[in-house]
Amino acid sequence: MLHFMGLVYITRKEHFNAAHRLFRPELSDEENLEVFGKCSNPKWHGHNYTLLVTVKGEVNKKTGFVANLKELSNVINDRIISKMDHRNVNLEVDFMEGKLASTENMAIAIWKELESEVKKMNATLHCIRLEETEKNSVEYYGE
Amino acid sequence: MLHFMGLVYITRKEHFNAAHRLFRPELSDEENLEVFGKCSNPKWHGHNYTLLVTVKGEVNKKTGFVANLKELSNVINDRIISKMDHRNVNLEVDFMEGKLASTENMAIAIWKELESEVKKMNATLHCIRLEETEKNSVEYYGE
Amino acid sequence: MLHFMGLVYITRKEHFNAAHRLFRPELSDEENLEVFGKCSNPKWHGHNYTLLVTVKGEVNKKTGFVANLKELSNVINDRIISKMDHRNVNLEVDFMEGKLASTENMAIAIWKELESEVKKMNATLHCIRLEETEKNSVEYYGE
Amino acid sequence: MLHFMGLVYITRKEHFNAAHRLFRPELSDEENLEVFGKCSNPKWHGHNYTLLVTVKGEVNKKTGFVANLKELSNVINDRIISKMDHRNVNLEVDFMEGKLASTENMAIAIWKELESEVKKMNATLHCIRLEETEKNSVEYYGE
Amino acid sequence: MLHFMGLVYITRKEHFNAAHRLFRPELSDEENLEVFGKCSNPKWHGHNYTLLVTVKGEVNKKTGFVANLKELSNVINDRIISKMDHRNVNLEVDFMEGKLASTENMAIAIWKELESEVKKMNATLHCIRLEETEKNSVEYYGE
C-alpha cells in the first residue's frame, strides 16, 4: 500500500460523572464560600465531565493509525474513567489526593496519569482537555 | 396588527449541576449497590442536568407570545434552579425530601413545583424533560 | 421486496439567519421596551433560526419513504428559507407582513406556507418546530 | 420512602455506524438512481446512526425507575447495536432482510425487535427515533 | 494542600444575538451585493454568535484556578455581551464603529477590549473564537 508521511493529532472523547467540592481545609466554610462561591458547597455538587485526550505521532505504515483509538480508549478507561466515574473527586480519586479539585488541577493530574501510558503506544501525549460544563473548559499541554 | 389563532408549545432550557445518590436508607450499601449499581456510591456522584420546561397556550394578541420566556425563565430559576444548582439533591432540596433521587422522581417533583406557577402566567404546563446525561433523559406530562 | 406497514414521522432540519424586532407599531419605543424588553431594540437584532419540519404518513412500498427528504428539503427552501434567510423578518417576509415577529407567530406562518405543499407529497404536515436560540424554541401542530 | 405516582417516559440514546444502499433489486442502477438519488450508489455509503429508544411506565416504588436504563441499554445493544454496528444494513442484518434499507423501515424493524423485550421489563415501548444525519430523522410509535 | 505547577488554558463560552450587515459605505447596494453576497442585505440580517474566550496562566496555589471563571464571565459580559447582545453591530457597538462588521474584525475588536482586562486578572488572553453559524467560525490569537 502507498504510505503518507505526516505528523497527525488524534483525539478520543470520554465521559465521567462525578461529585466534587472546591475548598481548602484550612479555611472555614464561610471563607471557602468567599473564595470559591457556590462551588464550595460542603454537601458537594457534581458534573458530567467530558475528557478529550489528544495524542500525536507519525502515521504507522501498517495500520494507517497514529495510535489505535480503541487501545487509547481502553487506557483512558483503565487509568481515569474507572477511577473517576460515579465517584467523589475529593474523597475517592487517588491521584487527586491532597489537591484542590479544580478543573485545572484535574487536567494536570490526568496528564500525569496518561503521559507514560501514551508513550508505550509509540505516540506522544499532546493535550488534555477537560470540560466541566458546556460553558467552562480547560486545556493542559504538559508545559 | 394581524393575529394568528393557534395552540403553540414553547420550551425553555435551563441547566443545573448537582450531586446525588440513588439508594434506599433501609438497605445496606451492598444491597443498594445491587439495585442501583454505581449510582448508589455512598460518597455521591453528580451531573450537569439539563431541564426543559414546555408550556402550551393560545398566542396572546398583544405580545405574539404564549408566555414571556424571560418570565418563564425567572420562575424556573426561582423555584428550581436556585434550589438545585450546586446542591446535593438528596440532602438539600426541600421538594425531594424523603424521595428516591432518580431522574424520574426529580421530573415529577419539578412538575409539582411549576404547575401552579405556569397557570399564573395564563399558560398550561405541558412537559418536564430532564436530561441526566447525553444518553439518559426522562419526560413527564403530568399524567 | 417485503413491505412494512406503519405510520412514520420524518423530520427535516434547515437553518436561516435573519434580523427581526418585537414591537407593536401603535406603541412608543418606551412602551415596546416595557412589553418586549431588549427584543424591541429599534435598530434590530437577529438570530440563527433552526427550523424542523415533521411530516407523517404511511411508508411508500416502492421507496421505503414517507416522503422524499430531498424533495421536502427543496419545498422548505423554496417556500421558507429563500424568503427568510439573510432577511429582515419584519420588513421583507411576505407571509409575516402585519404580524408580530415572535417565534410563535413565525411557526404558525411557516405551517400555513407548508401545509398544502406537504399534502401534494402525499404526506401530512405534523409539526413545525422553530428554535430561536439554544434555550428558546416553539412547536406548532396546526391546532 | 415517599412515592410519586406518575406515567414517565424514559429515553436511552445509542449509536451505530453502518453501510447501506437504497435500491430495489428489480430496477437497473439507472432506475434506482432516478428514484433514490445518490443514496443508491451501488458501491454503498454509510452513516453514524443515532438511535433513541423511549419506553413509558409507572415509576417503580422500590427503584424510582420506570425501567433500569442500564438494562435497557443492554437490551438495545444485544438486539440492535451488536447486529448493526460496523455492518452492512442490506447484507448483514437479519431483521432487515428483504426490505428496503430506508430509515423509516429500519425504525419499524427496530421497534419489532424491541417491543417484546421492553414488555419483559414491565414497561411499554413508546417511540423509536432514528437519526441518519444531523438533518434527517424518523420516529415510529408502533401505529 | 499539594500544588501542581503548570501552564493551563481555560475557556469561557458566552452568547449574544445581534443584527449586522456586511458592506462598505462607498459602494452602491449592487456593488456591495457583488462583494458580500446576501450578507450585504441593506435591511440587515442577524446571528446567534457564540464567543469563546481563552486565557492562559499558571495555576494559582490558593484557588487551583488560572483565573476565576465567574470573574472572567463578568468581564466578558460587562465589556462585550452587554454592548452586543440584541444590538446592531454596525450601528450600536462603539468598538466596531467605522469597521466592516465581519466576524474576523469582530474577533480582533473583542480581543482589544478584553486584553487589558484579562491582564488585571493576572492571566494572559490567548484566543478569541467567534462562531457566526454552526459552519463558520474565526479565531484570533493577538498576532
Added chain:
Amino acid sequence: MLHFMGLVYITRKEHFNAAHRLFRPELSDEENLEVFGKCSNPKWHGHNYTLLVTVKGEVNKKTGFVANLKELSNVINDRIISKMDHRNVNLEVDFMEGKLASTENMAIAIWKELESEVKKMNATLHCIRLEETEKNSVEYYGE
C-alpha cells in the same frame, strides 16, 4: 473604513457520508480483523464524516475577510465533498487510491487536495480536522 491588522484563522465545516473499510489487501480477513477489529468488516461500514478546514491569513482591507467563506465552501465541495459524499472511500475516491482508508490518511489526503487551492485564495491552509464519530477525530497541520 478603518482597518484592523491581524492574522486570523477561519474555519468552514462541511459534512459527507461515506462507506469505508480498514484493511490491507495482502492480509486475510482474519488477519485484518486482528489488526483493525470490526472496522475491517469485508462488507463495509460507514460514517457521517465532519470536515473542518481552517485557513489563516491577514484580514483583507476591502472585505474584512481572510477569505470568502462561500468561496472556500465551494472549493471544499468541488474538490472533496463531491468526490466523497455517498461514496465508498476505498473504491471510488481517486485521491485515496492505494491508501489505507484510516481517518489519519484521509485527513492528509484532503490537505494535499486543498493546499494549492487555498493558496489561490491568498490564504494559507492551516488545519484539516476530520471527525469520524462524535468520539474520534484527527487533525493534520501539514507537518
